[in-house]
Amino acid sequence: MGGYSSRTLSRRAFLRTSGAVVVAFGIPPVLGPWDGAAAAPSGPAVRGAGGIDSWLAIAQDGGVTVFTDKVELGMGVSTAFAQIVAEELDVPVASVSVVMGDTALTPDQGGVGGSTSISVGAVPVRQAAAEGRRVLLELASARLGAPVDRLTVQNGVVRRADDPAKSVSYGDLIGGRRFDVTLASLGSTGTNAAGAARPKPPGQYKVVGTAVPRADIPPKVAGRFAYVVDVQVPGMVHGRVVRPPVPGARLVRIEDAQGLPGVIKVVTKDNFVGVVAETEWTAIQAARRLAVTWSTSDARWPAMADLYAVMWTMSPTIRRVTAETGDINAALAAAARTLDARYEWPFQSHAMMGPACAVADVRAGGATIWSGTQHPHQLQRGIAELLDLPAERVHVVWVEGSGSYGRAGSDDAAGDAAVLSQATGRPVRVQWTRADETGWDPKGPPVVMAVRAGLDAQGGVTAWDYVARGFSGSGTSPNPSTAGALLVGQLMGRPVSGGDFPPPLQESYVFAAKRVIGEVVPWPQEASPLRTSNLRAPSQPATTFGSESFVDEVASAVRADPVQFRLRYLHDPRHVAVVRAAAEKAGWVPRPSPRRDAPRSGLAVGRGIAYAPRNNTVVATVAEVEVNQATGEVRVTRLVIAHDCGLIINPDGLRGTIEANLIQSMSRALKEEVRFDRSGVTSVDWRTYPVLMAQEAPDAIDIVLINHVDLPPSGAGEPASVATAPAIANAIFDATGARVRTAPFTPERVKAALARRAS
Amino acid sequence: MSTAPLRLTVNGTVHTVRSSPDTPLLYVLRDEIGLRGPRFGCGLSQCGACIVHLGGAAVRSCTVLVSTVGDRPVTTLEGLGAGGRLHPVQQAFIDEQATQCGYCVNGWIMAAAALLDRTPRPTDAEVRTGLQGLVCRCGAHMRMFRAVRRAAEARR
Numbered sequence: 082m083g084g085y086s087s088r089t090l091s092r093r094a095f096l097r098t099s100g101a102v103v104v105a106f107g108i109p110p111v112l113g114p115w116d117g118a119a120a121a122p123s124g125p126a127v128r129g130a131g132g133i134d135s136w137l138a139i140a141q142d143g144g145v146t147v148f149t150d151k152v153e154l155g156m157g158v159s160t161a162f163a164q165i166v167a168e169e170l171d172v173p174v175a176s177v178s179v180v181m182g183d184t185a186l187t188p189d190q191g192g193v194g195g196s197t198s199i200s201v202g203a204v205p206v207r208q209a210a211a212e213g214r215r216v217l218l219e220l221a222s223a224r225l226g227a228p229v230d231r232l233t234v235q236n237g238v239v240r241r242a243d244d245p246a247k248s249v250s251y252g253d254l255i256g257g258r259r260f261d262v263t264l265a266s267l268g269s270t271g272t273n274a275a276g277a278a279r280p281k282p283p284g285q286y287k288v289v290g291t292a293v294p295r296a297d298i299p300p301k302v303a304g305r306f307a308y309v310v311d312v313q314v315p316g317m318v319h320g321r322v323v324r325p326p327v328p329g330a331r332l333v334r335i336e337d338a339q340g341l342p343g344v345i346k347v348v349t350k351d352n353f354v355g356v357v358a359e360t361e362w363t364a365i366q367a368a369r370r371l372a373v374t375w376s377t378s379d380a381r382w383p384a385m386a387d388l389y390a391v392m393w394t395m396s397p398t399i400r401r402v403t404a405e406t407g408d409i410n411a412a413l414a415a416a417a418r419t420l421d422a423r424y425e426w427p428f429q430s431h432a433m434m435g436p437a438c439a440v441a442d443v444r445a446g447g448a449t450i451w452s453g454t455q456h457p458h459q460l461q462r463g464i465a466e467l468l469d470l471p472a473e474r475v476h477v478v479w480v481e482g483s484g485s486y487g488r489a490g491s492d493d494a495a496g497d498a499a500v501l502s503q504a505t506g507r508p509v510r511v512q513w514t515r516a517d518e519t520g521w522d523p524k525g526p527p528v529v530m531a532v533r534a535g536l537d538a539q540g541g542v543t544a545w546d547y548v549a550r551g552f553s554g555s556g557t558s559p560n561p562s563t564a565g566a567l568l569v570g571q572l573m574g575r576p577v578s579g580g581d582f583p584p585p586l587q588e589s590y591v592f593a594a595k596r597v598i599g600e601v602v603p604w605p606q607e608a609s610p611l612r613t614s615n616l617r618a619p620s621q622p623a624t625t626f627g628s629e630s631f632v633d634e635v636a637s638a639v640r641a642d643p644v645q646f647r648l649r650y651l652h653d654p655r656h657v658a659v660v661r662a663a664a665e666k667a668g669w670v671p672r673p674s675p676r677r678d679a680p681r682s683g684l685a686v687g688r689g690i691a692y693a694p695r696n697n698t699v700v701a702t703v704a705e706v707e708v709n710q711a712t713g714e715v716r717v718t719r720l721v722i723a724h725d726c727g728l729i730i731n732p733d734g735l736r737g738t739i740e741a742n743l744i745q746s747m748s749r750a751l752k753e754e755v756r757f758d759r760s761g762v763t764s765v766d767w768r769t770y771p772v773l774m775a776q777e778a779p780d781a782i783d784i785v786l787i788n789h790v791d792l793p794p795s796g797a798g799e800p801a802s803v804a805t806a807p808a809i810a811n812a813i814f815d816a817t818g819a820r821v822r823t824a825p826f827t828p829e830r831v832k833a834a835l836a837r838r839a840s
Numbered sequence: 841m842s843t844a845p846l847r848l849t850v851n852g853t854v855h856t857v858r859s860s861p862d863t864p865l866l867y868v869l870r871d872e873i874g875l876r877g878p879r880f881g882c883g884l885s886q887c888g889a890c891i892v893h894l895g896g897a898a899v900r901s902c903t904v905l906v907s908t909v910g911d912r913p914v915t916t917l918e919g920l921g922a923g924g925r926l927h928p929v930q931q932a933f934i935d936e937q938a939t940q941c942g943y944c945v946n947g948w949i950m951a952a953a954a955l956l957d958r959t960p961r962p963t964d965a966e967v968r969t970g971l972q973g974l975v976c977r978c979g980a981h982m983r984m985f986r987a988v989r990r991a992a993e994a995r996r
Contacts, residue, residue, distance in 0.1 A: 155941025155978055294937060301942035302933040302949060303926060304877030304917035311876045361871050362863045365883075434881055434889065434977040435943040484941035484978040515882040733937060737983060741940045744979025767886040767975055775971040778981040 133216070133260040133276070135188050136209035137166065141256030143237045145170060145177045150190035150458060151202035152182040155484040156798055157295045157734035158198045164730055165203050168288040169210035169280055170217075171234040172251065182457040182479025192456030194487070194559060194615060196695070196796030199730060203794075209264060212276025216262055220254045283728060283790040290788070292733035297481075309453040309480040310438045314508040317440065318345060319361040320501040321368035321511065323354040324521060325572075327760050328609040329380035336372035347371065348504040352608065353572040355501045357509055365514075380605060385757050389425045389529050389823075392550060395602035399581040407594030412544035416535025419544075420638055422631055424532070425823040426623030428755035429525040431616055432770055435483030436518035437490030441498035442508035447474030452495040453482020459562040460492055464499050467564040467575075486745075488559040488614035490522045496567035516765040521568065524755055525616030526552035526604070528584045530627030535594070540639035542650065545592040547631075549624045552604035554582035556613040571608040579606055584620035586628055587694045590650040599624075610762040611755070618695060618799035622746060622806055626824060629691035629807035633674065633814065642671040643690050643811065651692075655725050655789075656699050660692050662723035662785045663701035674811065675818035681838075682710050686718075689811025691804040697795035698726040702743070704808035708816045710835055713828030715813060716777070717747055722801060723785040727792035735797055740782050742801035748773035750806035752825050848909060850875070851919025861907030866890045868906045869916060877917025877946045881975065888947030888974035892916050898954035917946045920953060929953045932991035933984070940978030947974050952988045961992055 138146045147166050153159040159179045167174040180186055190202050218229045221239035225232065231242045240248040250256075264276045283289070300306040325332075332352045343363035348355045354373055358364035383391040413419060440451040441464075448468060454460045457477045465472040482491055490513055498511040513521075528551035535544030556579045557566060563578040564570035571577055583599030606612040636646035644664045651657050663669075667688065679685055685708045692701040705719040720743050729735055752771050756764040764770035806824055814820050819834035846857040850873055859868045864883075869875045869892065881889030883902045890902040895912035920927040929952045932938070939945045948971065955962060955970035962970060967988050976984065 155939070155943075294934070298937060298939055298942070299934050301939055301945055302917075302930045303921075304875065304946065306942065307876060308879070308943065310879060311870075313874075360859065360863075360867070362859065362867045432977060434887070434941065434975060435879060436881075481941070483943040512880060515884060515886075737937055737940065737980070740982050741979035744981055745977070748979065766882060766884055768884075772975060772977060773979070773981075775968045775974065775981060775985075778968070778985070782982055 131263055133209045133213050133262045133264060136206050137213060139213075139251050139255050141252050143172070143176060143250055143252035143256065145172055147177060147179045147206055148187045149179065149181055149202060149206055150187045150192065151198040152193055152455060152457070152479045153297065153481050154193065154455070154798070156738040157731060159297065160293055160295045160734060161199055161730040162203055162206060163296065164288045164291070164293050165207050166210045168286055169207055170214050170237070170251070172237040174288055174293050176237065182454070184457050184461045184475070184477045187457070189458040192459050192560065194455060196698070196798040196800065198798070199794045200697070200796045205264070207280050208275050211278040211280040212262060212264060213260060215276065215278035216260055217251055217254050221249050224249050224254065289730050291731070293731055295734060307480070308435070309440075309451055309482045310435060310512060312440045312451045312480055312510070314440055314442055317508040317510055318357055318359055318505070319364040320355050320357045320498060320509045321364045322497050322513070322517065323356070323368050323371055323373055324517065325352060325375050325608070327375070327378040327380065328605075328611070329378035329607070330375035332373065333376050334374040341367045341370065345507070346505050348501055350500060350569070351573045353500065353569050355497060357501050357505045357507070380609070382611070382757065382759060384759070388527060392527065392529050392602055397550065397600040398603050399583055399601045401583045401599045402596065403586065403599060404595055404597040406592070409544055409546050409594045409596040412594030413533060413535045413546065416543055417538040418536045419533060420536070420635055421531070421533040422634055422822060424530040424627035424630060426528040426626060427824060428527050428611060428757070429616060429749055429753050430519050430755050430764070430770055431486050431489035431522050432519045432772060433483045433485055433489045433522070436513035436515055437494035438482060438510070438512040439491070439495040439498040440508060440510045441495065441502040443468060443499055443502040447476065448499060448502070449476045449478065450495050450499060451478045451480050453485065453491040454479055454495060454561065455485060455488070456492070456561055459560045460495055462562040463492070463564055463566055463570070464495065467496055467567060467570055468499055468503055486617040487619065488523050488557070490518050492561035492566070493521075493568035496569040500569050515767070519770050520762045520765040521610045523557045523612050523614035526554055526556070526613035526620065528620055528623035530624065532627060532631040534631070534635050536635070536639065540641070542592050542635060543594060545590065545595040547586065547596065547628060548598045548600065549584040549586055549627060550600040550602055551584040551620055551623070552613045553579065553601045554584065554613060554615060554619045555580050556604060556606040559615040568608065577606045582619070584624050586624040587621065588625075588628055589653045589656050589694065590632070591652055592650060611757060617745070618802050621693065621695060621803045622749060625691065625693045625803050626806040626810065629693070629804065630810050630820070630822065633689065633807070633811040634820065637674050637814070640673045643674055644669055645671055647690070647692060656692065656694060658787060659699050659701040659723040659725055660690070662787060663690065663703050663721055666723065666783050666785050667703040667705070667721040669703065674815040676815055679816060679818050680710070684708070685710055685816040687812045687814070687816025689808045689813070689815050691807035691811060693800070693803040695796070695800035695803055697792070698797060698800040700724050700800050700804055702804040702808040704805070704812040706809060706812040706816055708813055708831065710817060713830070713832035713835065715751060715809070715826055715831055717751070717779045717809060719781045719783070720747070720779050720805070721783045721785070723787060724797070724801060725787035725789060726797045726800065727789045727795040729786060729788045730794055732786055735786065736784050738797055739784055739801045742799070743782055743805055744773060744778060746802035746805035747779070747809065749802070750809050750824055750826060751777075752827070754825050846906060848906065848914060849911070850914045851916060852913075857906055859906060861905065863906050865892070865901040865904040865906050865909060865914070869901060869914070875916050875918055879943060879946055881944065886975070887944070888951060889944050891947040891950040893950060893954060896957070898951050917949060920949070927953055928994045929956065929988065929991040932987040932994060936983045936987040936990060938980055938983035938987040940980045944974065944976045948976065948984050952991065955988070956992055956995065960995060962988070964989070
């Protein structure tokens with residue numbers, strides 16, 4: 082078996098040989114050739130974003146290694162990075178390895194979030210590769226005695242156009258040496274960089290835009306891939322954590338763990354409790370058996386059934402007007418007819434497939450942390466503060482974890498492991514239990530929405546007034562750069578770091594008078610299993626559910642076809658295009674909803690559409706459903722999406738991500754709701770927090786990719802999740818005439834909506 | 841309780857087990873033998889991330905005590921292929937690019953391989969029924985269904 086070394090790879094190691102170094106060595110952030118050997122002693126790291134060498138290295142064998150802070154979350158981003166660099170350098174994509182998220186090796190690009198790994202994160206990499214090619218051609222020009230414009234490059238070999246026998250490889254030109262070429266920094270974060278060379282125009286692309294197979298899939302299906310759960314460090318022992326039964330409870334007493342063989346130490350720090358044992362199973366049993374006495378808690382939550390009503394009674398701490406056209410109150414007062422509705426979206430969990438895991442090796446001189454974090458450099462600072470070490474003494478090594486979809490438990494588990502390692506002087510691996518992950522991950526916050534529309538006598542919309550109110554989307558910061566952003570820090574009394582993030586809505590409907598408001602109402606965060614943070618496309622599935630459901634309600638009220646009604650008020654050509662493309666692919670026949678022949682009992686079928694931009698990406702989704710009106714069960718038979726994310730890097734990787742995103746967002750729409758009572762979260766496993774299972778998947782998913790080679794790539798990790806819930810709700814309405822305004826659309830809620838139908 | 845050390849045959853190799861007899865098989869495979877295919881997802885037999893074949897049947901190793909394995913051979917994802925080649929289901933998962941993060945993929949491949957042993961030519965409905973009870977949180981279901989159908993074709 083391959084053990085892990087806690088030694089650090091140096092950049093010099095990458096310069097001596099290609100990225101094949103890494104796998105036998107055991108640290109998996111490098112993707113690329115998977116069987117190789119060699120290790121290297123530690124060496125100075127290149128930091129910052131100042132030069133080509135910060136972003137890429139070329140070895141003597143011509144292998145190219147790319148360094149980025151962006152990490153792979155299972156969507157194929159690492160392969161896309163390899164394609165981008167292979168394209169600019171004219172090297173085979175298989176010769177490119179990608180090192181991700183290592184604070185000693187990769188520049189700080191702010192971590193992963195907002196579907197920006199390609200749209201923002203790959204920009205400096207592309208620039209560095211283009212500049213690298215320029216430098217290499219200059220070197221080749223001198224070596225081959227021909228001007229640069231008389232040279233050609235193929236597969237990393239430069240040739241004279243007039244005499245192809247005269248050639249030199251990149252490895253011979255620079256292999257093992259630095260470029261030492263500075264890139265101009267664009268912007269304040271240092272995450273962009275530009276050189277003298279211009280990247281290739283998309284018209285010349287040969288690798289970008291093609292379906293290069295993902296490099297990580299073969300080792301994953303063979304059982305050779307090392308996830309963060311597979312990290313093993315010499316001398317490593319196992320830790321588990323014990324959480325308070327009630328949020329806000331204080332640790333009163335803990336019984337001696339002497340009776341538990343194999344237990345190394347029970348660790349307490351204020352209200353943090355963990356146990357460290359020689360083996361994983363012993364740690365699990367010890368954590369279960371540990372007799373801990375906790376205080377009662379003053380923390381008070383509303384009853385789950387009252388949550389949305391209570392939210393409407395609270396005073397907002399922030400109220401952000403994100404769109405305002407015309408005089409909304411005057412327009413509503415002047416309307417011939419007004420409509421209004423309210424919508425509700427629940428707390429939801431990331432519910433990572435693999436509960437959070439980290440390994441920490443904390444010694445007198447510093448700490449090494451292996452983590453599935455989305456923010457390696459930020460976690461470095463948070464762990465440093467937690468352990469009272471200088472940040473430069475903390476080395477965070479990202480290792481791919483389970484898909485995380487935002488701020489799940491990964492950073493918290495890293496904090497747990499760090500504290501347990503510091504307390505025992507041993508390298509400690511912590512993996513959370515299922516109940517830790519589903520119960521205690523930061524939650525996507527609930528959102529309530531109120532929407533009003535004013536219509537003129539002809540049924541035209543003259544006023545549109547939208548308010549979304551939620552608990553902060555970053556009550557616990559998604560950025561783990563302080564101890565108080567970590568659960569263990571909160572349990573140790575460190576102040577929570579977070580902020581007010583109102584639920585955002587994105588749409589581009591043009592109405593004469595329009596107002597869109599996002600509000601935050603306060604919610605306790607400290608060491609709470611209902612603390613709130615980013616969950617895939619933060620709060621946008623919620624806000625879009627309210628907005629796009631109400632668009633459908635108004636269309637129905639004026640007896641308009643839902644597609645034609647949207648096109649009446651959408652003007653942005655890309656937004657219009659996705660709505661048209663999705664409808665066309667779905668075989669959409671124009672007519673108002675609900676369908677005229679909708680049966681009042683038995684099986685009813687219908688279709689619904691919704692659309693949403695997310696930043697510069699835009700999607701439109703059509704859902705086709707079967708509603709069992711006796712049971713309230715909804716079966717989504719088909720989903721169709723039109724997806725425009727600018728330039729496409731890898732169409733097959735993109736399709737896979739979109740397809741999965743649709744399934745996950747369907748799961749959130751139909752099934753997912755965090756349950757809680759006054760004592761805490763009660764949805765703690767796959768039975769109490771069910772997600773979509775095989776038999777519930779649609780019969781078909783059809784994807785229309787709109788490739789805009791004229792536009793930069795704009796992100797695809799999140800957007801496809803945004804319009805699914807309203808498309809399904811609108812399809813339920815089309816099938817039955819029953820409107821569901823609370824997610825998820827469980828059989829009970831659908832039956833209640835069916836019962837509310839006007840007779 | 842017997843004091844004789846437990847022996848376990850995993851992917852054709854006999855191992856002597858140091859773990860206590862009440863240890864779930866999953867932790868023995870991962871922590872003692874160093875395998876990576878079966879993974880912890882829930883410890884509750886709810887998700888399938890830990891599936892191995894025990895005497896040819898797909899079982900959830902998080903709830904099988906190592907002392908109950910006896911002489912039934914254990915096969916994990918690493919040992920599913922034969923003759924240095926991937927199992928047709930594994931190859932089909934590559935051909936269909938059928939993962940997102942892939943943390944769950946062990947369970948889907950191991951369950952699908954067992955399904956195809958029982959039902960070599962499953963209908964679409966039989967594939968879904970046969971794979972019910974497995975979680976894929978990322979939502980790679982459609983590609984995984986296609987991969988299982990492709991594997992069934994490849995084995996004809």
